[in-house]
Amino acid sequence: MQPELETRVSRKLMWRIIPFVMLLYFVSFLDRVNVGFAAMTMNKAIGLSPTAFGLGGGLFFIGYFLCEVPSNLILHRVGARIWIARVMVTWGIVSAISAFVVGPTSFYVLRFLLGVAEAGFFPGIILYLSLWFPMKQRAVAAAWFMAAAPISTAIGSPLSGAIMQLPPMFGLADWQMLYIIEAVPAVLLGFVVLRFLTDSPSKAAWLNAEERDWLIAKLKSEADARKSHAGHTAGALSALRDPRVLALALIYFGTSAGLYTLGLWAPLIIRQFGFTAFETGLLNGIPSILAVVAMILWAKHSDRSEERTWHVVIPCALACAGFIFAGQAGTALFVVLALVVVNVGISAAKAPLWAMPSMFLSGAGAAAGIAMINSLGNLGGFVGPFVIGWLKNVTGGYAAGLYVVAATLALSAVVTLLLSRKAAQPVATQMTHDH
Numbered sequence: 001m002q003p004e005l006e007t008r009v010s011r012k013l014m015w016r017i018i019p020f021v022m023l024l025y026f027v028s029f030l031d032r033v034n035v036g037f038a039a040m041t042m043n044k045a046i047g048l049s050p051t052a053f054g055l056g057g058g059l060f061f062i063g064y065f066l067c068e069v070p071s072n073l074i075l076h077r078v079g080a081r082i083w084i085a086r087v088m089v090t091w092g093i094v095s096a097i098s099a100f101v102v103g104p105t106s107f108y109v110l111r112f113l114l115g116v117a118e119a120g121f122f123p124g125i126i127l128y129l130s131l132w133f134p135m136k137q138r139a140v141a142a143a144w145f146m147a148a149a150p151i152s153t154a155i156g157s158p159l160s161g162a163i164m165q166l167p168p169m170f171g172l173a174d175w176q177m178l179y180i181i182e183a184v185p186a187v188l189l190g191f192v193v194l195r196f197l198t199d200s201p202s203k204a205a206w207l208n209a210e211e212r213d214w215l216i217a218k219l220k221s222e223a224d225a226r227k228s229h230a231g232h233t234a235g236a237l238s239a240l241r242d243p244r245v246l247a248l249a250l251i252y253f254g255t256s257a258g259l260y261t262l263g264l265w266a267p268l269i270i271r272q273f274g275f276t277a278f279e280t281g282l283l284n285g286i287p288s289i290l291a292v293v294a295m296i297l298w299a300k301h302s303d304r305s306e307e308r309t310w311h312v313v314i315p316c317a318l319a320c321a322g323f324i325f326a327g328q329a330g331t332a333l334f335v336v337l338a339l340v341v342v343n344v345g346i347s348a349a350k351a352p353l354w355a356m357p358s359m360f361l362s363g364a365g366a367a368a369g370i371a372m373i374n375s376l377g378n379l380g381g382f383v384g385p386f387v388i389g390w391l392k393n394v395t396g397g398y399a400a401g402l403y404v405v406a407a408t409l410a411l412s413a414v415v416t417l418l419l420s421r422k423a424a425q426p427v428a429t430q431m432t433h434d435h
Contacts, residue, residue: 006218009211013132016206018144020196021125024088025148027185028121030156031095032060032114033263034182037160038175040267040277045173046103054389056107057264058382061256063115065382068375069368071120072127073236076367079199080128084121085190091117092186099172099179123374127367130358131200134218136303138358143299143351149259150288150295150347156182157267157288161281223362239361239369247419248356251312252377254412255353257384258319258346261405264385266339269398273332283336291343299351309420311352316413319345323406327399345409353416380408 035042035057043053075083094110094117101107125145133141163178172180198204201215239245271280302311322341329335361369388401 005210005214009207009215010134010137012207012211013137013215014141014144017129017132018141021128021145022148022151024084024189024193025122025125025145026152026156027088027182027189028091028118029149029152029263030160030182031091031186032118033153033260034156034160034178035098035111036264036267037157037164037277037281038178039264040164040175040271040280041173042101042175045175046101046107048104048107050389050392051386052104052107052389054264054386054392056104056111057260057389058384058386059108059111060115060118061260061378061380061382063112063117064119064378065115065375067116067119068123068378069240069371072123072367072371073364075120075124075127076364080124081194081197081199084124084128084197085193087118087121087124088186088190088193091121092183092188092190093117095186096180096183098183099176119375120371123367123371126354126357126370126374130366130370131219132215134215135222135358139299139303139308139351139355140296142354143295146347146350146354147292147295150291150343152288153263153343154285154288154292157281157285158278159281161276161278161284164277236364236368239365240372242360242369244360244419245357245369245372246376247415248353249373249376250415251316251353251412251419252373253380253383254316254408254410255319255346255349255380256378257380257405257408258323258342260381261323261384261388261402262339262342262346265388265398265401269326269335270332270339273335275332283332284339286336287340287343290340291347294344295347295351298348302352302355308352308356309416312349312416313413315345315347315349316409316416317345319349320406320409320413321345323402323409327402327406349412384408 039048039053042048048056071083071087091114094114098110098114101110126142129141129145130138160178160182163181164174166174166177168174169177198206201207201212201219204212204215207215266284267280270283271277275283298311298315302308305311319342322338322343322345325341326335326338329338357370357373358366384405387404388398391401391404392398394400
């Protein structure tokens with residue numbers, strides 16, 4: 001009876017929670033990186049140099065960094081339903097206002113405020129998934145959720161490219177239309193979250209009593225087992241000081257530098273070969289489709305083998321090689337092939353990496369620790385795009401910046417190996433014992 005019950009509950013969790021949080025992240029990511037398409041005409045219209053664009057693109061992550069931990073602690077206290085709804089409505093409004101930037105300063109301010117508004121969404125959902133999914137499902141659940149980012153690029157790129165080819169309407173330029181059209185779903189979905197999201201398994205009317213009791217007992221037994229480990233951290237302050245949290249943040253830094261370099265600069269890198277906005281969107285979307293497939297299959301393999309370390313190291317090394325390849329590629333075909341390698345590597349690394357924190361964190365410690373990993377790690381989203389823009393100004397090409405981003409991913413791979421081999425409190429091996 002138990003295996004049948006477990007299968008039934010797992011299926012219900014996957015179908016009820018995952019498609020909805022994927023939709024939310026899809027819209028989130030679209031509003032975060034559509035600036036790469038807006039840049040095709042916006043930069044000239046408001047007088048942004050490559051350095052100014054890279055700086056503005058990266059300032060999102062400074063606002064994000066400053067507000068991430070407080071936001072996740074509030075979510076832990078008031079519940080995901082109310083807080084995620086607030087986050088979505090706020091960022092939708094800020095994203096729409098971005099259509100009215102008039103120069104570098106207003107562009108910087110709006111990108112910073114977008115980061116403030118969206119802070120807490122991603123770590124909030126990661127924390128939320130840990131409150132619902134037992135350990136054996138967690139990497140796959142996280143992979144499906146995070147697959148929304150490459151899916152957003154795959155679908156959103158041609159969509160954004162098509163919007164950028166619309167004629168001016170209501171006195172608005174193409175880039176202004178892009179911001180407004182793609183901001184509307186975030187505001188609307190914020191109100192849907194209030195109706196649809198369930199805060200915890202004990203409140204899940206869509207599970208029957210037997211299913212609810214089994215899930216609550218299963219999650220409690222796993223939590224109790226974790227707490228019995230010497231290296232377990234439950235307090236918020238303890239989590240923020242935990243060297244494993246800082247190590248995971250450093251690993252995530254490299255993957256974020258890579259991801260947002262793609263989000264902000266890949267359309268412009270592809271466009272330099274003379275493609276239209278729509279063609280650029282299609283070509284930018286191809287690597288993301290392959291990344292989704294790799295992400296899910298790799299996460300399933302990680303869960304099945306109960307191994308995390310090499311499931312992070314190998315994709316980081318692959319993405320590093322892809323960026324080096326992209327820096328040397330001289331044709332559109334080779335650039336797109338390099339972007340395929342980079343997309344696959346970055347996407348595949350994320351789910352096994354995000355399965356690690358909940359192995360040694362719980363309660364307020366999990367809320368603070370997961371937010372800290374995400375906020376510090378996402379500073380890579382500032383550094384990557386800014387370095388690309390700055391070095392393009394200096395050198396006239398993209399190669400030098402791409403090599404710097406490659407180096408951050410090499411560092412991610414090395415730190416993952418060092419973390420797993422650290423004799424005291426070994427995260428990766430501890431994870432396998434927790435199953």
